[in-house]
Amino acid sequence: MSLSFRKHKFTVKRNYIKYSFLVSVCGDEMRIEVEANELVELEILYSWVCQIRRFEYLFDGSFYIMCKCCLDEVDLTQIIGKSENAYFQMERGKHIIKLQFNDRDYKRHFVNWIKLEKNFHLINQMLLYASNTRGITADIRIAMLAECYEPFALELEKRGYITVQKVLPAKPITCSKCGYQHLNKNRSRKTLGSCLESVIRVYGKPVFSTEYRRKRSLVKHIVKTRNKIFHVKTNSKGALGGGQSGFYAIKLDWMYRYIILCLVTGNRQIMDYELEKNVLAFETTFPQLVYHI
Numbered sequence: 001m002s003l004s005f006r007k008h009k010f011t012v013k014r015n016y017i018k019y020s021f022l023v024s025v026c027g028d029e030m031r032i033e034v035e036a037n038e039l040v041e042l043e044i045l046y047s048w049v050c051q052i053r054r055f056e057y058l059f060d061g062s063f064y065i066m067c068k069c070c071l072d073e074v075d076l077t078q079i080i081g082k083s084e085n086a087y088f089q090m091e092r093g094k095h096i097i098k099l100q101f102n103d104r105d106y107k108r109h110f111v112n113w114i115k116l117e118k119n120f121h122l123i124n125q126m127l128l129y130a131s132n133t134r135g136i137t138a139d140i141r142i143a144m145l146a147e148c149y150e151p152f153a154l155e156l157e158k159r160g161y162i163t164v165q166k167v168l169p170a171k172p173i174t175c176s177k178c179g180y181q182h183l184n185k186n187r188s189r190k191t192l193g194s195c196l197e198s199v200i201r202v203y204g205k206p207v208f209s210t211e212y213r214r215k216r217s218l219v220k221h222i223v224k225t226r227n228k229i230f231h232v233k234t235n236s237k238g239a240l241g242g243g244q245s246g247f248y249a250i251k252l253d254w255m256y257r258y259i260i261l262c263l264v265t266g267n268r269q270i271m272d273y274e275l276e277k278n279v280l281a282f283e284t285t286f287p288q289l290v291y292h293i
Contacts, residue, residue, distance in 0.1 A: 006100070010107035023052055023106075030056065030064040042071060046080060053088065054128070055113050058257045058264075061095035061250075063088050063132060087132035095254050095282065097261060098274040112264045120260075123152050131253045138246035139239070143229035145252040146196065146222050152256070153195035161263075164190045164198045193223045200255070203262065206275040207255040210283055211291050218291050222248060240291075247289035254279070 007024040017040060022033040034048050057063060066088065069080045101109065117124055130136070130144035156162045166189055197219045200208055204215065211218050221240050228236035240248065258275060262268050283290050 008101070008103050008106040010103050010110075012107070012111065019048060021048070021052065023056070025056070028064075042076075045071070050085075050088075051114060051117070052110075054117070054124070055110050057128070058113070058261050059097055059099060061097070061131075061253060061257060062092050063090065065089060065091045085128075086134070087128040090132045090134050092132070095250055096274075096278050097254075097257055097271055098278070099261070099265070099271060109264050113260070116260065116263060120152070120155065123148050123155070124260075127253065127256055131249065138242050138249060139225055140229055142222065142240065142245045142249040142252065143226040145249050145256075146192065146226045147230070148256070149199055149252070150190075150192045150195045153199050154190070156199065156259075162198050162202045165194050167191050167194050191223075192226065193219050196222065199259070203259045204255055206258060206272045207251050207279055209276060209279070214291070214293050217293055218248075221291070222252075243286075244289050244291065247286055248291070250282070251279075 005026055007022075009020075009022050011018055011020050013019070018037040020033075020035045020037075022031070024031045030053075032049050032052050034045050034052075036045065053063060066077070066081060066084065068075070069077045127145060127148045130141055130148070136144075153162065153164050157164050197216055200212075200215050200219065205212055208215060208218075221238055224236055224238040225240045225245060228239040254275075258271060261271060265271075
């Protein structure tokens with residue numbers, strides 16, 4: 001497992017209140033300190049802590065489980081622990097996107113992330129629950145993750161980052177009058193498969209470089225896995241097995257974090273080399289799970 005080492009100190013002003021942050025990560029431990037220059041409610045301070053944790057997740061692909069939470073030296077660990085979202089309560093192997101920032105850039109990217117999170121809030125929450133909730137089987141996990149990519153792709157298209165192709169109906173329509181069969185282009189639509197393939201085509205190469213030439217075939221298998229779960233198709237042929245479902249669930253989560261960091265930082269080249277190296281190491285560890293036609 002890759003270990004992270006970083007430390008950042010910065011301030012943010014909201015509603016005329018100044019918040020000071022100290023975020024430090026050393027190996028398998030993260031420490032977050034938040035101070036306000038005026039009295040504020042506990043809920044507000046805890047909300048800042050949660051935003052920092054979700055921002056840091058973009059780099060590590062894993063949360064640090066809360067071991068201690070204090071306010072003015074009063075231990076609130078049990079109280080806060082009972083109200084935490086389920087995804088904060090699972091720690092798994094890290095799948096790193098390595099980036100290094102000075103304090104000024106870290107603050108700028110964090111503020112950008114807060115703005116972006118508001119627009120992608122439901123998608124982001126769904127993805128975090130899918131990737132980090134205890135007790136979810138691999139096929140359900142990848143089905144939930146795949147489902148995120150349809151609204152995500154459409155939002156990216158709306159912002160001008162990708163183009164999602166419409167798919168014609170698989171079966172021709174027979175004219176009731178003359179019996180002629182034709183494809184009705186008016187019934188073409190954007191599907192989960194076309195959305196996911198469009199995202200991979202533009203952003204997926206660093207994560208899916210090994211499968212990139214057969215991405216359309218891989219997407220079909222991911223969609224069939226999603227259909228098996230959400231449409232309850234018990235005999236669905238072509239669905240991924242349990243091991244591959246877990247493997248590609250991690251890759252889908254990795255790609256989502258990569259895309260968000262591209263939007264937040266505005267620079268893909270810095271990430272690509274390190275990301276491809278980490279993905280290759282992941283594939284080398286589980287070569288039997290890499291998709292082949």
